[in-house]
Amino acid sequence: MHQLESLYRQIIMDHYKNPRNKGLVDDPRYTLHHIKNPSCGDDITIQSFIEQGVVKDIRHEGSGCSICCSSASVLSTLLKGKHVDEAQALTTNYLKMIMNKPFDESIELEDALAYQGVTKFPARVKCASIAWKAFEETLKKASEKHE
Amino acid sequence: MSLATSRKDFPILTKHDLVYLDTAASSLTPQSVIDKMTEYYTDYPVNVHRGVYKLSYRATETYTKARENIARFINADFEETIFTRGASSALNLVALVYGRETLKPGDEIIVSELEHHSHVLPWQQVAKKTGATLIYVPLNKDGRITIENFKSVLTNQTKVVALTYISNVMGYITPLETIIRLAHEKGAIVSVDAAQAAPHMQIDVKKLDCDFLAFSGHKMFGPTGIGILYGKRALLDQMEPLEYGGDMNDNVDKFKGDWKDSPYKFETGTPPIAEAIGLSEAINYLETFGFDAIITHEHTLKTTAVKALESIDGVTVYNPSAETGIINFNLDGVHPHDVVSFFDEDHIALRAGHHCAQLLIKWLNVPATLRATFYIYNTEDDVKTFIDSVKRARAFFTDIGF
Numbered sequence: 001m002h003q004l005e006s007l008y009r010q011i012i013m014d015h016y017k018n019p020r021n022k023g024l025v026d027d028p029r030y031t032l033h034h035i036k037n038p039s040c041g042d043d044i045t046i047q048s049f050i051e052q053g054v055v056k057d058i059r060h061e062g063s064g065c066s067i068c069c070s071s072a073s074v075l076s077t078l079l080k081g082k083h084v085d086e087a088q089a090l091t092t093n094y095l096k097m098i099m100n101k102p103f104d105e106s107i108e109l110e111d112a113l114a115y116q117g118v119t120k121f122p123a124r125v126k127c128a129s130i131a132w133k134a135f136e137e138t139l140k141k142a143s144e145k146h147e
Numbered sequence: 148m149s150l151a152t153s154r155k156d157f158p159i160l161t162k163h164d165l166v167y168l169d170t171a172a173s174s175l176t177p178q179s180v181i182d183k184m185t186e187y188y189t190d191y192p193v194n195v196h197r198g199v200y201k202l203s204y205r206a207t208e209t210y211t212k213a214r215e216n217i218a219r220f221i222n223a224d225f226e227e228t229i230f231t232r233g234a235s236s237a238l239n240l241v242a243l244v245y246g247r248e249t250l251k252p253g254d255e256i257i258v259s260e261l262e263h264h265s266h267v268l269p270w271q272q273v274a275k276k277t278g279a280t281l282i283y284v285p286l287n288k289d290g291r292i293t294i295e296n297f298k299s300v301l302t303n304q305t306k307v308v309a310l311t312y313i314s315n316v317m318g319y320i321t322p323l324e325t326i327i328r329l330a331h332e333k334g335a336i337v338s339v340d341a342a343q344a345a346p347h348m349q350i351d352v353k354k355l356d357c358d359f360l361a362f363s364g365h366k367m368f369g370p371t372g373i374g375i376l377y378g379k380r381a382l383l384d385q386m387e388p389l390e391y392g393g394d395m396n397d398n399v400d401k402f403k404g405d406w407k408d409s410p411y412k413f414e415t416g417t418p419p420i421a422e423a424i425g426l427s428e429a430i431n432y433l434e435t436f437g438f439d440a441i442i443t444h445e446h447t448l449k450t451t452a453v454k455a456l457e458s459i460d461g462v463t464v465y466n467p468s469a470e471t472g473i474i475n476f477n478l479d480g481v482h483p484h485d486v487v488s489f490f491d492e493d494h495i496a497l498r499a500g501h502h503c504a505q506l507l508i509k510w511l512n513v514p515a516t517l518r519a520t521f522y523i524y525n526t527e528d529d530v531k532t533f534i535d536s537v538k539r540a541r542a543f544f545t546d547i548g549f
Contacts, residue, residue: 004489005543013548041501041508041515042484063514065484066549121488 007117008066011074015111016066021076024061031145033137035130042068044131046075048138055079055087058135065127067118072131074111079135088139091132098128150436150444153523166529168497171315171343171473171520173365180368183428184421194417196394210420213427214410220430221360221377222351229376229383229410230418234342235265237361237376238309240413241338242269244386245359246307252278254306257335259284259292260506261314261321266340267506270309279306286510289468290314292321298329305335312344312360316502316518317466318449318473320344327356336382342366342374346522347445347471349438352377364422369429373422376413383409390415441523445472448521448530455534461541465511472521478537481544483517489540495533 024032030047037043042064049057058080060072075094079087094112096103100119118128154160156177160167167175187209195207218228231237246269250256256270256279274281282305285296292310301308308330313320327337336358341350346367352360359382364373378386388395388406392415397405406412433441449472456462456476465475478486483499490497498518501508508515519533 004492005547008547017548038501038505065482067485121491123491124484124488127484 003117003120007114007120010117011111011114012066012070015070015073019060019069019073021057021059021073021080022061024059025057030057030059031138031141033134033141035134035137037064037126037130042127042130044068044072044134046072046131046134046138048135048142050084050139050142053084055082055084060131062131064130065124067115067124067127068130071112071115071128074114075131075135078110078112084139084143088136091136091139094132095129098125150440150523151526153436154526156432157524160524164494166493166495166532167524168495168519168521168529168533170346170366170522171502171518172498173371174346174368174522175524176370177368177429177432179432180370180425180428184370184425187421187424195420206420210418210423213423216427216430217375217423220350220434221345221375222353223377224380226409227352227377227380227383229378229413230423231361231374231376231413232372232419233365233374234340234361234363235263235374237359237374238265238338238340239269240376240389241359241361241378242273242309244389245336245382246270246273246279247276248387250274250277250279250306253304254279255282255302255304256280256307256309257282257284257297257300257305257330258309259311260286260510261290261292261311261317261319262309262504262506263311263315263340263342264503264505266309266311266338270307280304284310289319290317290466290507290510291319292326294322294325294329297326301329301333301335303333305330305333307338308335309338309340311340311342312350313341313347313471314473314504314507315343316473316475316504316507316516318343318469318471318475318520319466320348320470323355323357331356343471343473346433347438347442358382364426364429367426367429368432369426370419370422373419373426375426378409380409383413386413388412388415392416394418436523442471444523445521445525446470448472448525448527449474451527452519452521452530452534455530456537459534459538459541461545462537465516472525474519475516476519477513477516478541478544481549483515485544485549486517486540489543490533490536493532493536493539495536 030049032047034045044062047059058076093103093107157175191202191205193202195210338359339357341362345362360377365371395415461479487499
């Protein structure tokens with residue numbers, strides 16, 4: 001049967017149909033980053049609120065395929081409340097995983113582990129990475145702001 | 148040669164289980180084109196126009212004959228047939244040289260929302276630099292350019308008309324003969340994007356009377372990295388080169404130089420030699436079938452597929468009336484990128500996204516679309532496999548909750 005089935009059945013459809021933490025807020029304490037993939041139209045904005053080294057909140061907004069949109073929701077639930085260092089480690093690990101590179105399986109990716117199936121669809125790795133890369137940028141911007 | 152047996156000419160189709168429906172992006176390459184290019188690299192892999200030795204003479208001869216053959220293919224003169232990197236750079240050359248040199252504030256450039264980005268963005272830039280105004284032909288309800296709508300935007304200020312011959316997303320043929328006549332009556336010149344037309348229909352630039360026309364090699368069995376700009380000799384003669392350097396010059400002094408005549412003044416540096424030879428061979432291959440047979444074949448497959456697609460609930464076809472082999476469609480409520488992975492699993496290659504035509508995607512008011520295109524190597528079996536996959540995809544995505 002289609003490998004798509006195992007990919008989509010799991011977490012992805014749930015977060016695609018019922019996204020958590022969706023919608024941006026008008027609050028200067030948040031840092032924002034927008035990424036667009038002009039060839040397919042995936043378009044994601046991530047907003048992070050970092051305070052005292054902790055990711056207090058993550059918001060997301062955008063449009064695109066199910067992999068792209070659901071991954072923004074999954075990352076928001078996984079990384080909210082984590083220390084910045086831990087959030088960065090999870091992000092690095094997730095990006096390694098979907099690019100089929102060796103990654104640290106002892107770091108608990110929880111729902112985000114569902115995206116390991118994306119490695120079977122190399123053309124979709126970009127879809128699964130956009131939200132996480134945008135989040136990474138918000139971390140960078142927040143630390144620059146802090147400095 | 149027969150279309151029915153053409154599949155065996157394409158190594159990729161004999162080696163892989165593949166239903167290839169992405170010809171509008173790039174066609175597959177037949178063995179004869181691969182062989183001609185390999186022959187160049189194996190037997191006489193040297194530069195043209197420069198060396199005074201036997202091998203270089205052979206390279207120059209073959210390269211020159213390639214241009215003659217390509218010029219004949221569109222009924223152009225040798226001097227009017229310029230090698231470029233592809234249709235995009237050919238269309239850019241028209242805008243960046245002819246457009247910038249001639250347009251003034253108040254002049255109008257007519258384009259359409261059917262254009263590929265390469266036929267809108269250069270004119271947008273030229274409009275900004277020169278103060279000319281970009282005007283869009285209103286599309287009719289099907290998304291077509293009609294003569295009536297074209298007349299509604301044609302004015303005495305119109306100086307350039309830049310339109311596609313066949314839309315790369317909708318597959319409509321633009322009624323260019325009339326449009327070109329009307330534009331000329333107003334003194335405007337017409338630039339034609341023929342990237343989707345040259346592989347599928349006979350083009351006669353003299354009969355069409357277009358001023359510029361561009362196409363790419365890789366959409367018509369040829370290699371990537373080569374395209375053609377046709378321009379009327381009188382216009383080319385008054386245009387400056389876009390790039391300066393080796394081969395395009397006549398005499399070089401310390402503070403001035405002068406240029407060869409067209410086509411060479413637009414072609415600096417070592418040209419794409421193998422690619423030119425490959426494109427010429429691609430044209431030979433294409434012509435063995437005849438355009439009537441090609442367009443009938445593609446349109447028949449497309450009509451069968453559209454009929455089947457329209458009978459599936461939850462599938463929308465945006466261009467059922469297209470007269471070529473292009474189908475633009477969506478599974479309702481499912482992003483095209485999700486669907487295209489399903490097709491990929493079934494070894495069906497087709498395109499999902501904006502197709503380098505965001506203006507049309509915006510006109511359709513959808514996030515993106517799927518595009519299936521047919522060419523000579525596609526068969527009724529391909530259509531069956533494709534339709535079967537669409538049905539299963541529709542059921543799958545409905546089942547998992549899309």
